[in-house]
Structure formats: structure tokens, C-alpha cells
Amino acid sequence: MKVQMNADGFQQFQEAVSGLEPFYRKWAAPFIRDALDKAAQVVAQEARIRAKDLHDQGHSPNSPNIYENIVVRRAVVSENGLSYIRVGVAKKVAYAIPLEYGHIIRTNAGYRHVAARPFMIPAFEARKAEALSIARAALKESIPAMLQRAALAKMRREKRGSK
Numbered sequence: 001m002k003v004q005m006n007a008d009g010f011q012q013f014q015e016a017v018s019g020l021e022p023f024y025r026k027w028a029a030p031f032i033r034d035a036l037d038k039a040a041q042v043v044a045q046e047a048r049i050r051a052k053d054l055h056d057q058g059h060s061p062n063s064p065n066i067y068e069n070i071v072v073r074r075a076v077v078s079e080n081g082l083s084y085i086r087v088g089v090a091k092k093v094a095y096a097i098p099l100e101y102g103h104i105i106r107t108n109a110g111y112r113h114v115a116a117r118p119f120m121i122p123a124f125e126a127r128k129a130e131a132l133s134i135a136r137a138a139l140k141e142s143i144p145a146m147l148q149r150a151a152l153a154k155m156r157r158e159k160r161g162s163k
Contacts (some may be wrong), residue, residue, distance in 0.1 A: 027150040035138035036075040036085040037129035044072050044087045047123035054099070054117055066119070069093045094122075123137070 064150035089096035102116035
């Protein structure tokens with residue numbers, strides 16, 4: 001289940017990061033990961049609330065709880081500056097995808113469609129504006145520290161090179 005969000009300003013930010021020499025990209029990556037993680041936690045929390053509501057309604061009560069298995073996987077900042085993070089359900093909860101999208105079951109009378117009971121996509125839709133503002137704020141907050149860290153590292157690198 002993949003949902004993608006593009007936001008004004010982030011494309012330019014990613015282009016700026018990808019335009020940096022690899023030395024500087026290396027120092028930017030942890031700050032980008034941190035910003036994406038903060039944003040993803042908001043969506044994950046909403047998904048947990050929605051999944052708990054489904055569980056409380058009696059959907060698959062004997063299976064592992066979806067709401068306890070919603071995870072945020074580590075953000076990836078690739079060499080070309082593209083960044084992403086995954087919010088999803090742990091693999092041990094195999095029924096999460098059929099629950100999200102609906103499925104077909106076989107009965108004695110034939111096949112029957114089971115309606116979708118989505119929780120991840122509505123959670124994303126409900127909280128994406130908040131997540132985006134959190135990511136923007138975290139990046140804006142971290143830029144001075146990012147630049148300072150990169151400048152110090154560059155000075156150390158040049159100092160070692162001059163010896």
C-alpha cells in the first residue's frame with residue numbers, strides 16, 4: 001500500500017540537496033530523516049486510532065492487533081537527494097492489506113466480496129497537512145545546525161588535508 005505526497009517547496013529543497021556535493025549531502029541526510037520521522041509519527045498515530053476502532057468493532061479479534069503493529073520505517077535519503085519514509089503495518093499482520101482494500105472470500109455458496117475497511121489511507125488524508133507543516137518546521141529549524149555541522153566537518157577535513 002503506497003501513498004505518495006509531494007509538497008510545494010520540498011521538490012526545490014530536494015533539488016538543492018541533490019545539487020550539493022556528496023560531502024554536504026551526507027551531513028544533510030540525518031536532519032532530513034529526522035524531519036520526515038516527526039511527520040510520519042503524526043500519520044502513524046492517526047492510523048493507530050483508526051485501526052483500534054476497527055479492532056474494537058470486532059474485526060479479526062483473535063489476530064494480532066493492527067494498531068499495536070503500525071510502524072514507521074526509517075526514512076531513506078538517496079544519493080540523488082530524494083527522500084521518503086514508510087508508515088505501515090508489520091508483516092506479521094497479514095490481514096491488514098485485505099482489510100484496507102477489501103477482498104473476496106470463498107464460501108459454500110460461492111465467492112463473496114468483503115468490503116474494504118480502510119484505516120491507513122484515511123489516516124494519511126486526515127493528517128497530511130499537519131504532517132507536512134511538521135516536516136517543514138523541523139527542516140527550517142534544523143538548517144542552521146545542518147550548515148554549522150557541515151562547516152565544522154569541512155574545516156576538519158581541510159585541516160587534515162593541509163598537514
